[in-house]
Amino acid sequence: MTAALPSHAGVTDIYFDFLCPYAWRGLELADVLRREHGLKFRLRHFSLVQGNHKENPERKSPTWWLDQQVSGQGGEMQAGSLNAFLAGQAALRQSEDAAWAFTLAMFRAAHQRAAGESAPDFKNDGVIRALAEGTLDTAQFERDFADETGLRAALHQDLQDSASLGVFGTPTFHLPDGHIAYFRFGNLVTEAGAALALWNLYTSVLTDGARIETIKRAK
């Protein structure tokens, strides 16, 4: 299958939602691969709230868009993920390393919590700013984060592209050669050699001549 949209040459797009613990593990894997092995990834947003919304029965042609919702409205997940994505889009205007550091800080705050620790409230700008402080140029972040129109337009592009590609969960990796698949694994992989071996295993599945479509555990 040739994907509906071309990837950037040599760059793998990684679609993620901050809500998803599997996306967190996928991002940590990709971060090791880019830092230790020089692979190139582009951070892209996919919204599970939008993807699973009852007004969006057709995966490829949503009618309800997260980027078109009023900030703070809807349930916790909707309001929190919209604000998190807008902050993530603002971070993408800084250096690649800074954007990754902020994105990973958001994910770790959400999913690497001690037992009993409560989840961060991403619709609270104070929570976002605290994470930005450790990772970004905060003055630039404040200016960029205030550009709501531009951030929503950038988010819309990610949501449009992921919908067109048929993304249904995160993390989904869209390889430069057009292969694209959801990749869910349960154990964090941070060692450089193990990360490369796992990536090679994943890409081997996608490029095998048998045209593997799904491997999914029964449970």
Added chain:
Amino acid sequence: MTAALPSHAGVTDIYFDFLCPYAWRGLELADVLRREHGLKFRLRHFSLVQGNHKENPERKSPTWWLDQQVSGQGGEMQAGSLNAFLAGQAALRQSEDAAWAFTLAMFRAAHQRAAGESAPDFKNDGVIRALAEGTLDTAQFERDFADETGLRAALHQDLQDSASLGVFGTPTFHLPDGHIAYFRFGNLVTEAGAALALWNLYTSVLTDGARIETIKRAK
């Protein structure tokens, strides 16, 4: 994860439904692996009609069982798959090679048709007998196929085991080490070396330390 049921030592159970073209490719792969590489497989039945039945919302505890339905009743898929499974169970009472030959003949009749050729009607015993003639001891098959009570009990065991394991589609391979996963691929693999490479790729995914749960293409 340790599977809920132990496999036979050294033997991989392959769960399949004659309705499913992916199960056909999985069976062809397994047949190459057992003939060319000495791997051991056990033929097991899983019913998609039962698995997707509206009266079975809980995958692991069905209330509607295919083996408890009246022969010939229900829709085409129900009646055809019940009769096909009973014939398959009868074939399993013969030699391993004969059982595989019959099972593959059933699959090929169902899925390896020329364009425009109509699907075989497995609820018609004449269709079943024609396939048995080329592959089985037909006198023994007639006696075994008449033992409806015994065949239904054997089918029930397969349906019970697959339900307990959480099987949801076919083919699903249950490895001797307890790993179990749906494995869907689009291209027939019949060359011995390619078959072994594909099998090693699949089992590598299941045994990787990252605990891979799902790889599934977006489309």
